[in-house]
Amino acid sequence: MNVVTKKPADARATRPLRADAARNQQRILAAARDLFADRGLEITLDDVAERAGVGVGTVYRRFSNKQELIGGVFEENVERMAEQAELALDQPDPWRGLVNFFEYMCMNMAANRGLGEVLVGLEDGQERFACVKERMQPAIARVIDRARDAGELRPDAAPEDFFAVVNMVDWVADFSRPVNPDVWRRYFALLLDGLRADAKKREPLPVPPLTDDEIHQAKMACFNKRR
Structure with missing residues (x-):
């Protein structure tokens, strides 16, 4: 046989x-x-x-195919995000740990056009997001809970708020990238202020806003990109 x-x-x-x-x-x-x-x-x-x-x-x-290659690159990003979440939990200052982690997330999105597109733009984007959520959600929740328990974060802030923060900052970064790639930091700081506990000191905004000329140039760049 x-x-x-x-x-x-x-x-x-x-x-x-x-x-x-x-x-x-x-x-x-x-x-x-x-x-x-x-x-x-x-x-x-x-x-x-x-x-x-x-x-x-x-x-x-x-x-x-390209989807398989995207998956390989995306997995590398997931590993790095998981490492940053662990570093945030090792930071003695709960607020600083939270800021460092979400600043890394925003910086990564601002510098990486493809990452945001993978999360929300592909046909299998929801499946890939579910993978990230399953891997990252527990660590992110611990980072947020630790800051809230320390009285640094407003008590009604939720992990979903930070998903929105990262995506709003990503939109600003994508819009301003051709003229001012660092201006996203200003809006990241403003959004953090809205999430911080009321009695806590606000940090100065790190960069000035876009000028009128930069806004015009960024709009033209967006228009040319869609053509």
């Missing part, structure tokens, strides 16, 4: 990579990470191959 041995569903996921293949995979992921951050998700695997300095066939051997 002949015995048929089934192959793994995804041999790439189970077979150890050769050293050169592992190096190529890291180059591909690094190139994709940079391109997604700079240009968002409207890139091709050919673009990634060119940036990585490998043949497009090499990219396809490691990632069968």
Whole structure:
């Protein structure tokens, strides 16, 4: 009787990579990470191959399509966010831990066009968001609860408020990126003030607002991007 041995569903996921293949995979992921951050998700695997300095066939051997490559880059971001949540919990000052964590989140979104698009713009964005929520929600809740219990955060603030904060800051960052990539910090500070306990001191706003000329230039950049 002949015995048929089934192959793994995804041999790439189970077979150890050769050293050169592992190096190529890291180059591909690094190139994709940079391109997604700079240009968002409207890139091709050919673009990634060119940036990585490998043949497009090499990219396809490691990632069968762009969605799979996006998933690989996205997982790296999830790991870094989880590490930052743990660092926030290790910070002795509960308010500073909360600010540091959400500042990292906003800074990451402001510098990375593709990250926000993954969370809310793809057909499987809700599934990917559910993955992040499952991994991150407990740590984020602890960061927020610790600040509230210390009397630093207004008692009615909820974790969902911080999801809104990050997304509002991301919108400002996307709008102002061509003319003033740091102005998001001003609105992040304003939003934090609205969430801080009433008796606590407010910090000075870190940067000035956009000028009228910068607003005009940013509007023109948005218009040209949609054309």
